[in-house]
Amino acid sequence: MKNVLVVSERDFERSPAMCCVVEMEDVLVRAFGGQLLSPNAPLPKGDLSTSIAFFSAIRASRLGLHRKCLNDLRARGATVVCYIFDAWTVPDFFNDRARRMKSALSSQFSLAGVCDHLAIPFQEAIDRFSPNDRKIVLHLPLGVDSSLVNGMHAERPVTALAYGRQPESLIAELSVALNGPDSDGLLYHTDHTEIRSILDFHAHRRQFWKIAQNSAIALAYDPWSTHQSRFPFSIVGQRWFECLAAGCAVVGRRPVTPEADTLIGWQDATLEAPDDPKEAVDFILDLSRDKARLQEIRERNVAHIRSQHDWTHRIEQLFRMI
Template identity: 35%
Template sequence: MPYNGAVLIPSPDRPVAPAMTCALECAHASREFLNLEIVDPQAPHRPENARFWFIAAISFRQLSDMLKSVKHLIGPDAIVTGFVFDSYFSGRLEGLPDIIKRKTRFVSNLRRFNRIYCPFQALIAQQAASYGLNMAYLPIGVDAIRFGACANMAARYITINGYGRQPSALTAVLSDSLNRAGDSFFHYTGHVQIRQVSDPVRHRDHFWQMLRHTRVALAYSPESCDPDQRFPCSFVGQRWFESLAAGCIVAGRRPQAAETDELLNWPDATIELPDDPTEALAALRNLLGDVDRLDAISRRNYSECLRQHDWRWRAACIARDFPESFADLAPRVDALDAAVQATIAGIA
């Protein structure tokens, strides 16, 4: 079957930053659903169909750099689209007058995109106006079809998982309470730093297996826990979607972003914990004691991620914006819906 376009994906044997592994999952799921040909940005070739391009990146600067690597292959009439996970510009750039922002080299390069999709809904209107970019809101997704799972809470050996941002006082209490004796296990990453992943595929296999064996995953909103002061607004980040798709119970602090209630729109999608770390530990112990409730929440979290948040649904949204490139979209969406409904029906 002829390709509908091209997607930029580095060779799997190339080391990447840990965050980039999330962008690779987005790109691979989009490639599969939209029937796109892989082009390696570090060793690019001319694709069979160069009329549509998709690039997933962590930052705007990375998106610009990836585009530069293949710009010589992109014709003037080609459609170029991108998705940016951390869709905010640096404070230094934001402080410049708009006319200067637009003349910076990497922002000028971004204007080649027909549309850039971003998950930070609160920033899009201002960014589009200030930088002169064609931008649209699209939430982060997750490859729930490939990596998701649910229930079987009693057999999950990671009691609480705290990868990423969380209050340091809570980390200390959980570690001291769960990791020094007994059969509980608190997995967390705040005590280590990984700057490069040498094997992205196996890294994500390891990551997803860890989540599928987790009962409770911690997730704290950017406005409640941002130790490095990175985020300019509230948003629903990757951690929520990954944890929910793996059937974890998500506990911590729910984001106050305007879009949160639309994205996490089912009972117990998130469970609030008290600010006091000792009280939070007590709440978690109480939650963990009700295995039947955990299993019910797990099944619902996985089902809703399949139904609403798989990356393939996000790819369909992009394709609908450019129907001239995807004449075969309707049967693809129908097949996706049928597969999702069959999987949900089989969840006990």
């Protein structure tokens, strides 16, 4: 096993999405003996030729911000592996006209000039790279640290968890149906407030995971079907892995990407909600009353995530590829 260095942006990037990056990094540290490094801190002394340096980020633009650190690690002999969660941002970043001109003058501005391997979670994004860049691109789907949540928790007082972007008309109907004073249910929805910065990643995620394991149903819609201006193709996003790990029954719109058959292809991994918001509310309320079916779905979802989609499995897969 090579020495693992984890170059972390956690002191620079404080957005809620960064929590997922931090959780992946924590697995590298806890399960694989990784050493956390700040991009601005001095590098470890000595020869790094037996080291693998991981740098994970939400967006491709972060590669440019920390190019010097990554180049210094490579100069010292380390194998640099980068992982970009929002993978659709990478080809545009490296194919930008100004960057192409810089790449013609210096290889440090090309993809191969930044890292030895670039791992990204969506196959469709790989197809957007140039043939030359594609040589160092690896496909590694998203994962989850399933140790952070009790997916088999039985008591589920939250009827529906709606984390992040969701169909507005459905949320409006669910809010009326579940969050009125006479309702026995509860809708927990986050996107009616705006959170730009997280002060404590771990405290924030402990709260998220606790809410998730207390939720019977979680909403997840293929982001390409609801936010095409942001997502250029269908993806199996982080929300599926999180909600399935928490033992929720996932209701919404299954991703149309072919990867969905491989990643979440088991029975009832996503229950399709009716298009009409009022019918969707009735569907969710009926499902919430079917405790036996929810238990069956919970056991299946948790078993699949723990055995196939934990970050430990993903990182072991990555080690084999590099």
